[in-house]
């Protein structure tokens with residue numbers, strides 16, 4: 001096995017491009033997100049009565065990971081090696097552990113799960129099995145590894161008390177697998193005049209965060225900053241969120257759908273960056289730099305730029321009251337252009353919510369639960385609408 005492990009690790013190595021702020025693993029752009037966001041996004045999408053939310057999650061995972069597993073495979077891989085790549089990619093990205101050794105008996109076991117942890121952490125005991133993402137991942141992986149169309153259904157879930165999540169794999173499926181079709185995009189990020197703090201060494205922060213080892217351990221989970229992290233392909237989020245918005249708009253519920261997506265990101269930002277600000281990594285690297293009262297904001301915004309979302313910067317600030325943030329190449333805006341083309345309305349609900357959450361963390365008062373919703377954010381300009389940058393204005397709710 002050792003001879004297999006080293007080349008696999010090489011295939012799955014992280015590449016970080018400082019100029020664009022992009023993280024790439026096995027040929028796909030990924031971004032770091034926490035278990036709060038992933039589980040809550042799933043719950044939001046799946047609990048909307050008027051749309052087929054579960055189908056959206058399973059379909060997005062199937063499409064994106066059929067491609068991603070395929071990109072991690074090499075010509076000449078043995079079949080055993082191909083299955084190992086599919087298992088390893090899942091664990092490496094932080095989704096937990098899956099055992100594909102009995103897939104041809106129709107059984108897949110998953111003894112550790114990022115999504116189940118996310119559910120336990122904040123959403124309580126669910127009414128039903130929660131591992132839609134893994135169903136889609138396995139469907140995509142089987143297609144990439146063996147070229148077969150299968151339907152995977154979770155039959156036992158740890159979120160309901162089972163010792164491991166168990167999936168039934170059925171052949172004979174006729175519905176084809178949707179390919180990850182995107183429009184070619186030629187986009188040049190714009191430079192700009194942004195605010196900086198002389199005390200905050202942005203380059204040192206970005207380099208240190210980009211160099212942090214982020215990979216699933218034995219159980220395929222990535223505990224850090226008081227949350228579980230996962231490296232999710234941007235394509236997955238874009239397919240889920242764009243699909244959710246399109247379906248909700250079709251039934252006249254576009255505005256609440258946008259608010260829900262922004263709220264999940266705000267909640268995630270409050271929790272994850274609260275963990276970041278109280279971590280040994282922050283204490284060791286960032287805390288010694290902090291001089292002025294606003295340095296925490298500049299350092300936190302910089303920290304984000306190493307996580308794979310693209311680059312954003314503070315463009316205007318009235319401490320504690322409002323800020324303007326410009327995002328020069330956010331994954332949501334570029335994803336909208338790639339999947340649906342130029343849009344009439346701004347698209348970056350995740351960035352919008354995250355900006356509000358970070359501002360509330362730095363300048364809000366009281367426990368996190370009271371800071372949620374304390375600041376209002378709007379996206380005034382968006383690359384997806386043809387503007388040169390996405391611009392967010394965050395303001396205190398009076």
Ligand SMILES: [Zn+2]
Nearest residue numbers: 131157158165
């Ligand atoms: Zn499960």
Ligand SMILES: [Zn+2]
Nearest residue numbers: 333348382390
């Ligand atoms: Zn935008």
